[in-house]
Amino acid sequence: SDKLSEITSMFFLVLVDLLNTTRCGKLLYSEVNTYSICLNNVIMSSTWGRSAWVFICKQIFACFTVKGFAPWLRHRLRLKPNRLSLMRLAGCLKTAKVRSGGPEAEKILLDFFIYLISKIISENPSETTRSAFPSGTTYKNSKTNFEWLVGVTDGDGTYHFSRTKKGVWSFTFKIAQSSYNLRLLYFIKSILGVGSVSVTNSKDNCAEYRVRNINHIIQYILPIFDKYPLLTSKHFKYTIFKQAILIMxxxxxxxEQKDHLISELKSQAMPNDYVSPAWQTIYNEVTTLDSAMKVMSKSWLIGFTEAEGSFYIVKKDPKRLVHAFEITQKLDIIVLEAIAKILGLTVTNKKTYNTVVTTKAERVEFLVTYYHKTMKGMKSLEYRIWARSFSKDNKNFESMSKVQNLMRNIRSIRLDKNFKIKCLQLRVRTD
Incomplete structure (x- = not known):
């Protein structure tokens, strides 16, 4: 009788986080905001340190029917929504006529939940695109933000230059993400103060932050990566990119001289054993935690995790689900060795890639603390669901299954450039 109470509790928790994490301006950092609701049977707070859980009376859904809820939901989906406040959201779910149990009821709630997510995101585009921070707040001189940016770039950044058909050299610094994570790209734009964010029309639903103006690259991009060097082999590409821009x-x-010199640079191939010069300070060998931390800052690792890390729930046995964390790389094993030292993990060598991965409860507990209130993009939402379900339901198979399904559905959201939902693939567990 309490299946829907459990899943609804998690829905409330995630929606509170979404209200914080998808809006920019003063709501960019969810940890500084606290929402509290006392609505008969609902008590809610999004502050981690003050019991950030939702308690919903189990009897709320027990006396209602799926049949009564379906017409109400169809009616709601036809309406043009206004801004959804938490009070209105609580009222909607409280009056929803759903009977506990059954995949049909669960699918309807999940459908409604994803719909609300899309509306919360889509109703705030002007705030996000206009300015990511309140006036008077300066982030441009933040060392932690720059180190975080380098970490994201080591994971998902690209330095590209090419010659057009008209014989003109073009240069682009780019960071790509799923359109689901537009928030991270706008955060980067707010740090640098230049560039643009766009959503491609390709099937991969990719969004990009790009800087193409060569003067902006010289003034804003190069100084950061000179002072805070890349730790992966991407450093080689950056060096070539920088040399080409300076020649240009x-x-x-x-x-003619520029064309010749830049063409020579573009033809250079990276050596197979290339290691970023940043590791020379420890002689290209990570032996201890101290040696790893001399090169790799926490801010860098947070950024790299936002690009390459994964918080997920995996099936260990037919009736056992566990929390897992993983970062993989094809190259740069020295980077994984440093990450392993810092996070207390081990490097595993696969056929085509290397990885640091864990499902051990004690390591997951450490990771919950390590990544608390650190991430800027939508991975912070995935982390919260992951972390809080570990604290609450890590031994309950049914609850863990719902959380696993919930995380998969959130990742399926795709947005267009106006923050309107354009793609959603719902997955409902039927076993």
Missing amino acids: NDSTLTK
Whole structure:
């Protein structure tokens, strides 16, 4: 009788986080906001340190029927929604006529939940695109933000230059994400103050932050990566990229000389054993935690995790689900060795890649603490669901299954450039 009470509790928790994490401006950092609701049987708070859980009376859904809820939901989906406040959200779910149990009821609630997510996100585009921070707040001189940016770039960044058909060299610094994670890209734009965010029309539902203006690259991009070097082999590509830009900007060279020198740079191949010069301070060998931390800052690791890390729930046995964390790389094993030292994990060598991964409860508990209130993009939402379900339901198979399904559905959301939902693939567990 309490299946829907459990899943609804998690829905409330996630929706509170979404209200904080998808809106920018003063709501960019969810940890500084606290929402509390006392609505008969509902008590809610999104502050981690003050019992950030939802308690819903089990009898709320017990006396209602799925048949009565379906027409109400169809009616709601036809309406043009206004801004959804938490009070209105609580009222909607409280009056929803759903009877506990059964995949049909669960699917209807999940459908409604994803719909609300899309509306919360889509009703705040102007705040997000206009400005990510309140006026008077300066982030441009933040060392932690720059180190975080380098970590994200080591994971998902690209330095590209090419010659157009008209013989003009173009240069682009780019960071790509799923359109689901537009929030992270706008955060990067707010740090740098230049560039643009766009959503491609390709099937991969990719969104990009790009800087193409060569003067902006020289003024804003190069100084950051010179002061805070990349830790992966992407450093090689950055070095070539920087040299090409400086040649292009050299007024003492003729066009023919520039074309020749830049073409030579573009033809250079990275050595198979290339290691970022950043590791030379520890002689390219990670032996202890101290040696790892001399090169790899926590801010870098947070950024790299947002790009390459994964918080998920995996099946260990037919009736046992556990929390898991993983970061994989094809190259740069020295980076994984440093991550392993810092997080207390081990590096596992696979056929085509290397990985640090754990499902051990004691390591998961450490990771819950390590990543608490650190991430900027939508992975912070995935982390919260993951972390809180570990604290609450890590031994309950049914609850864990619902959380696993919930995380998969959240990741399926795709947005267009106006933060309107354009793709959603619901997955409902039927076993």
